[in-house]
Amino acid sequence: MKAFTYERVRSPAEAAAAARKPGAKFIAGGTNLLDLMKLQIETPRHLIDVNGLALDKIDKTPDGGLRIGALVRNTDLAADKRVRRDYAVLSRALLAGASGQLRNKATTAGNLLQRTRCPYFYDTNMPCNKRMPGAGCSAIGGFTRSHAVLGTSEACIATHPSDMAVAMRALGAEVETVKPDGAVRTIPIADFHRLPGATPHLETALAPGELITAVTLPKPIGGVHIYQKVRDRASYAFALVSVAAIVQRDGSGRVAVGGVAHKPWRVEAAEAQLRRGAKPTADLLLSGAKTTPDNAYKLTLVERTLGAVLAQARA
Amino acid sequence: MPPIETPSISRRCLVAAGAASAAATASPLAATAASNADAPVLAKVSFEINGKPQTLELDTRTTLLDALREHLKLTGTKKGCDHGQCGACTVIVEGRRINSCLSLAVMHEGDRVTTIEGLGAPDRLHPMQAAFVKHDGYQCGYCTPGQICSAVAVLDEIKAGIPSHVSADLTASPEVSGEELRERMSGNICRCGAYSNIVEAITEVAGRTA
Ligand SMILES: Cc1cc2nc3c(=O)[nH]c(=O)nc-3n(C[C@H](O)[C@H](O)[C@H](O)COP(=O)(O)OP(=O)(O)OC[C@H]3O[C@@H](n4cnc5c(N)ncnc54)[C@H](O)[C@@H]3O)c2cc1C
Ligand code: SF4
Numbered sequence A: 001m002k003a004f005t006y007e008r009v010r011s012p013a014e015a016a017a018a019a020r021k022p023g024a025k026f027i028a029g030g031t032n033l034l035d036l037m038k039l040q041i042e043t044p045r046h047l048i049d050v051n052g053l054a055l056d057k058i059d060k061t062p063d064g065g066l067r068i069g070a071l072v073r074n075t076d077l078a079a080d081k082r083v084r085r086d087y088a089v090l091s092r093a094l095l096a097g098a099s100g101q102l103r104n105k106a107t108t109a110g111n112l113l114q115r116t117r118c119p120y121f122y123d124t125n126m127p128c129n130k131r132m133p134g135a136g137c138s139a140i141g142g143f144t145r146s147h148a149v150l151g152t153s154e155a156c157i158a159t160h161p162s163d164m165a166v167a168m169r170a171l172g173a174e175v176e177t178v179k180p181d182g183a184v185r186t187i188p189i190a191d192f193h194r195l196p197g198a199t200p201h202l203e204t205a206l207a208p209g210e211l212i213t214a215v216t217l218p219k220p221i222g223g224v225h226i227y228q229k230v231r232d233r234a235s236y237a238f239a240l241v242s243v244a245a246i247v248q249r250d251g252s253g254r255v256a257v258g259g260v261a262h263k264p265w266r267v268e269a270a271e272a273q274l275r276r277g278a279k280p281t282a283d284l285l286l287s288g289a290k291t292t293p294d295n296a297y298k299l300t301l302v303e304r305t306l307g308a309v310l311a312q313a314r315a
Numbered sequence B: 001m002p003p004i005e006t007p008s009i010s011r012r013c014l015v016a017a018g019a020a021s022a023a024a025t026a027s028p029l030a031a032t033a034a035s036n037a038d039a040p041v042l043a044k045v046s047f048e049i050n051g052k053p054q055t056l057e058l059d060t061r062t063t064l065l066d067a068l069r070e071h072l073k074l075t076g077t078k079k080g081c082d083h084g085q086c087g088a089c090t091v092i093v094e095g096r097r098i099n100s101c102l103s104l105a106v107m108h109e110g111d112r113v114t115t116i117e118g119l120g121a122p123d124r125l126h127p128m129q130a131a132f133v134k135h136d137g138y139q140c141g142y143c144t145p146g147q148i149c150s151a152v153a154v155l156d157e158i159k160a161g162i163p164s165h166v167s168a169d170l171t172a173s174p175e176v177s178g179e180e181l182r183e184r185m186s187g188n189i190c191r192c193g194a195y196s197n198i199v200e201a202i203t204e205v206a207g208r209t210a
């Protein structure tokens, strides 16, 4: 690990001031950042501990939704009674991620901001455009079983690993932030994560030093909530493919897919096909997919997982 | 060939400069920027480990795991992967289990930490420790302190009504079942494969404390 100075902040204003220091980075649960600092993939020179910001509450919003503080732990969000009742897809997604120990530390903002990554990203002996822009991508032409099939570029084919974000995409969440100059803004989850394009090292819409303060959920829309994660072992593994679905009594609904792209994947036009079944929905959802012999199975897997989810919703 | 003398001198200077600036900036709340980017930075942290107040001055890079093992000589907590993947380093902080390898010691100011040494001792075993012995919940024993800390916290999580991936009804109170325990303990890897005996040990303690 590279040496760094460390500071605790008590208010967003203090955090903003600290964020102007050279090489500064926020740290929340630390479960992604420290993992990467140990490998010197992340090398912050100044760590700003945001855990004292009192952003750990879940409140009702005036329009009947929920406002989830940036520091609410994944365990607490999954266990919140309102989330379990009205946004079950979010509880289910969180509980399918990582381990009990990690969820106790992992925060709402940190989970959204965990690096979009792939096994080559972790191997500092191999070129990677994310770690070193312009170095090349080891995955392209390499072993790509876990890699993206949608929204990829010539520069990067990594997937976003978060389960939580897939459920939030289906729910239509919004991310509230404050910039170092004090300006606040709200970013729809659809626009929060970027596709890799020519700059895969830029993963989100956040500006340097911009702090996430909360994630808001619109008012509940009812329906059957399902999160189906397919992975190499029954627990404690990243998704090969995952499906977050909210299905209404009349068969209409929403679907977001994880494990297939640089961001949670949702196509509104595909959802219009839900009542006709998994095949027509998946055809639209996956249109434009670019596969390799290693990861072409993901297309079949998405369709079948969606089929299983729709059958479960009808049952 | 470049002369070897110059780099070795500059490295010595750098280490000396680093030590000086670190000593000058040690502070419990904010360790201010050192002049050299690679110079170690020291900071103070006070916490309560197994009921005993401790104050350490540490390189900011020190994880909670290394603080426990290398500085407090509490070597019961183990380092398996150092990356959150195995659970050997599990300790209980403020009543919750975490991976001590993925947490900086300086981020635990004021926290109460319980390690395997704090749960029980050879002459007064914690019920979970006794159950692991009775059910052969280990072979080599390397993962065991993490398994036991995790297991103690798991029973508290179930009691607190926290659901899991395998809970059929999200809104009901979770049960202590083999399936629930296997899911909740999945963050603790045992390369000896003592899993079924671990589940038996936890089940027995759950029955006793239910
Ligand atoms: C072994 C292992 C298995 C895992 N398995 C899964 C899995 O199956 N599914 C899954 O979804 N995830 C998984 N994860 C990832 C885990 O969910 C993330 O590490 C965690 O959610 C990150 O949250 P954190 O609070 O610890 O973030 P940190 O590590 O503290 O921060 C992550 C990033 O967010 C930034 N940041 C944090 N808070 C803010 C803020 N308020 N504003 C702006 N920036 C901020 C930090 O600067 C940093 O860049 C796994 C991790 C490990 C180690
Ligand atoms: S896919 Fe992306 S993260 Fe993986 S090696 Fe290529 S550039 Fe790096």
Ligand code: FES
Binding pocket: B078, B079, B080, B081, B082, B083, B084, B085, B086, B087, B088, B089, B090, B099, B100, B101, B102
């Ligand atoms: S040593 Fe911490 S999880 Fe492996």
Ligand code: FES
Binding pocket: B137, B138, B139, B140, B141, B142, B143, B144, B189, B190, B191, B192, B193, B194
């Ligand atoms: S007892 Fe050997 S690793 Fe678990």
